[in-house]
Amino acid sequence: NVRCPDCGGELGEVTEFNTMFRTAIGPGSRRVAYLRPETAQGIFINFRRLFRLARGRLPLAVVQIGRGYRNEISPRQSVMRLREFNMAEAEVFFDPADPRHPRFQEVRGERLRLWTASSQQEGGPAIEITAGEAAERGIVCNELMAYYLVLTKRFLSRIGIPQEALRFREQTPAQRAHYSAETWDAEVLTKRFGWVEVAGIAYRTDYDLSRHMKHSGENLTAFVEDRKKSIVCHVIEPSYGIDRPLYCLLEHSYVSDGERRYLRLPGEMAPVEVAVFPLVRRDGLAEKAREIWAMLRGRGFLAEYDESGSIGRRYARADEIGTPYCVTVDYRTLEDGTVTIRERDSTAQRRAEVSSLPEVLHGLISGSISFLSLSEHEGGEEWKDEEGEQQRRVE
Incomplete structure (x- = not known):
């Protein structure tokens, strides 16, 4: 007359079962x-x-x-x-x-x-x-x-x-x-x-x-x-x-705030530590971005290069797999040797010199450097990317 305490059904026959294969x-x-x-x-x-x-x-x-x-x-x-x-x-x-x-x-x-x-x-x-x-x-x-x-x-x-x-x-x-x-x-x-x-x-x-x-x-x-x-x-x-x-x-780690979805992974756990993007594929930006990407990989970073689609879509793809930082090569990079670093969780942007980029990224990922301590991102004139979406050109 004993019944299953969960479903109330009849119990089956008692048999021996080995949990080892x-x-x-x-x-x-x-x-x-x-x-x-x-x-x-x-x-x-x-x-x-x-x-x-x-x-x-x-x-x-x-x-x-x-x-x-x-x-x-x-x-x-x-x-x-x-x-x-x-x-x-x-x-x-x-x-x-x-x-x-x-x-x-x-x-x-x-x-x-x-x-x-x-x-x-x-x-x-x-x-x-x-x-x-x-x-x-x-x-x-x-x-x-x-x-x-x-x-x-x-x-x-x-x-x-x-x-x-x-x-x-x-x-x-x-x-x-x-x-x-x-x-x-x-x-x-x-x-x-x-x-x-x-x-x-x-x-x-x-x-x-x-x-x-x-x-x-x-x-x-x-x-x-x-x-x-x-x-x-x-x-x-x-x-x-x-x-x-x-x-x-x-x-x-999964966050969905209505506007975007991202994985809030610690830098040490992210499958990609840093993504490198050219702002557009023309004017030598893609070549410079590939050069920086190769340099970061040579320094041991789990780095990814992406030039497909708009810069906004590239950011979204990086956010979805938990990439903590994105490095964008823009027109100012060709002028003064600095790049934009975008932080995943806040989407805030700061600038850093290419020459010190490996040390800065290492500090950001390990937590020894605060993202807010980097130079403020400076805005610039309006422009349109290759897909016609409104973007901002960094001056």
Whole structure:
């Protein structure tokens, strides 16, 4: 008589289901294999070699980026639930008797928005607390966990996720994986899907190394010089999806104000950092623009050249893909060697010398130079471009 709590329908038969993809290796299909559901195990089985490479020092962090495969019952919600996905994981090995981080003092004052498992079960809210307080009061298991929560917050903020849309939710005991003693999920609030998990920071204890040692017979212990003894390392695992944070970034960056649409991407995340346009294709402007474009590409910028259509349409195309700055070569460029730089979000324009353009753009993209500090754009006489649209010629 038990019914589905969501739709009220009858429940189907209970069956076993393996979320790992099974396959066979070689001719005859006799060797069974499984596609990896995570990148972590490749790190664990190579721990002894990695520990030697790190000269036997702890804590030791090993990072791997790659693809994972999970046989999802119902892939859905855009890139939220996929059978093949991209991930970046770090396994941080440490002595359980010394769960400190050597750089924790640099982050201990940073505030975190934490929603504990007990607060969820009691219907309570998330709390704002510093990383130092969270570690000292036992809200998180140790300094290492608090440190990587802060690094996760900083990373998501740097790529463009608003702080007010980010929280860390502790998984309840019923939600945690079998290997985890404590797991915090970084979640981003989206308009379409609500709160979305984009990363998980798990305390895997010594589960993985101990199991590999038990079933392989290999010695995966680490000798701690200060204590003159061998230990089985414990592990903190920050695990990041690639697809979900990218979706969240695009949703939070998309702006439509009625007059125009653009992606408000940070300069470091934009697929094109700077677009170079000639004001018109005649009078040597196109040739000069191509010269500047080639110079910027040679200096390492993700630069694009466009001379198709009106200057307004070119600006619109650049805005739609999130290009933060557009450089326009106009008639004044041929006279005094300066160009117009247009800022995406405000559409304001400033001038800069071609000779200093790479340094100026680098400063603008990194945030070390304020756009408003550049020289004001000066207006000029009216003219018509090659498509007959009214424009302004910069004098």
